[in-house]
Amino acid sequence: MKGMSTIVKTIANISFPLITIYGLYIIAHGHLTPGGGFQGGAIVATGLALLIVSRGSDWVESKIKEHDLSVLESLGALGFIGLALLGIVMGGVFFSNFLVDTSMLFGNIPVNGAADINTGGTLPLMNFAVGLKVIAGLFGIVLVMALAITKKEDEL
Amino acid sequence: MMNRRDMLAAAFLTIVAVFLVFSMLFMHPFGSPTRSAMDQYIIDNTVEETGGNNGVTSVVFDYRGFDTLGEATVLFTAVASVVMLFRRLKK
Numbered sequence: 001m002k003g004m005s006t007i008v009k010t011i012a013n014i015s016f017p018l019i020t021i022y023g024l025y026i027i028a029h030g031h032l033t034p035g036g037g038f039q040g041g042a043i044v045a046t047g048l049a050l051l052i053v054s055r056g057s058d059w060v061e062s063k064i065k066e067h068d069l070s071v072l073e074s075l076g077a078l079g080f081i082g083l084a085l086l087g088i089v090m091g092g093v094f095f096s097n098f099l100v101d102t103s104m105l106f107g108n109i110p111v112n113g114a115a116d117i118n119t120g121g122t123l124p125l126m127n128f129a130v131g132l133k134v135i136a137g138l139f140g141i142v143l144v145m146a147l148a149i150t151k152k153e154d155e156l
Numbered sequence: 157m158m159n160r161r162d163m164l165a166a167a168f169l170t171i172v173a174v175f176l177v178f179s180m181l182f183m184h185p186f187g188s189p190t191r192s193a194m195d196q197y198i199i200d201n202t203v204e205e206t207g208g209n210n211g212v213t214s215v216v217f218d219y220r221g222f223d224t225l226g227e228a229t230v231l232f233t234a235v236a237s238v239v240m241l242f243r244r245l246k247k
Contacts, residue, residue, distance in 0.1 A: 030210065030213050031206075031207075031208030031209065031210050031213050032208065032210055033209075033210060034210065034212070036210070036213045036217075038227075066239070066243075070235075070239060073232070073235060077228060077232055080225070081225070084225065094221070094222065095217075095218060095221030095222065097205070097206050097207075097218050100206060101207075106207075107207075109204065109207055110203050110209065113203050113209070114209070115203065115207060115208055115209040119207040119209075120206065120207045120213075121206060121207050121208075121218075122217070122218075123206060123207070123208045123214065123218065126221075127213070127217070130224075130228060133231070133232070134231065137231055137232070137234075137235040140235060141235055141238045141239070144238065144239050144242040144243060145238070145242055148242045148245035151245055152245070
């Protein structure tokens with residue numbers, strides 16, 4: 001896919017950081033506000049797809065290889081399953097929330113039902129893992145399709 | 157004049173439509189599930205047990221995490237198959 005005009009590039013440059021920050025906020029606050037890893041990851045991947053459309057897929061491929069995205073996606077999936085398996089070791093049950101009510105990271109118990117960013121046990125960690133997986137997975141799909149279209153355009 | 161294939165399709169669609177209308181007539185009224193003990197337990201205990209204010213995330217990643225594992229596997233399979241299909245075209 002070829003890049004587009006300067007107007008499109010400028011608008012994409014302005015809106016890309018905002019979309020990314022919003023998506024990361026949705027991921028990080030998954031245990032507090034509506035949304036979570038899947039939804040926030042889809043938002044960030046949308047911003048990256050905007051980058052592919054405006055800048056062209058070759059420019060994006062020169063910044064990050066599609067192969068690295070596959071590695072990142074597998075890392076997210078492994079982190080998710082690893083956290084679930086850690087539940088067996090620490091809490092006795094698959095997907096046990098072993099971090100709640102400890103003094104460790106994310107271990108606080110909400111006072112009077114009002115949770116803050118440091119509560120939730122394994123929920124935020126799983127949100128991060130799933131978010132990484134969804135970002136890398138959807139971005140990889142769009143990028144590899146755009147690269148295939150570029151190849152076809154060159155042949156015709 | 158309809159040929160045999162069109163008549164078959166029309167008959168099939170009629171059967172499906174009758175099925176759907178009947179199941180719609182016997183649906184539960186909106187907002188009143190038959191059993192709500194599980195829902196009430198989650199509503200009452202999710203903040204103390206998981207420490208998250210968002211009950212949906214608590215259910216998705218804690219109470220029914222195994223379901224989410226299947227969901228993640230579906231996404232992983234989809235990404236792997238798309239990359240496998242298109243990587244050959246890329247080169």
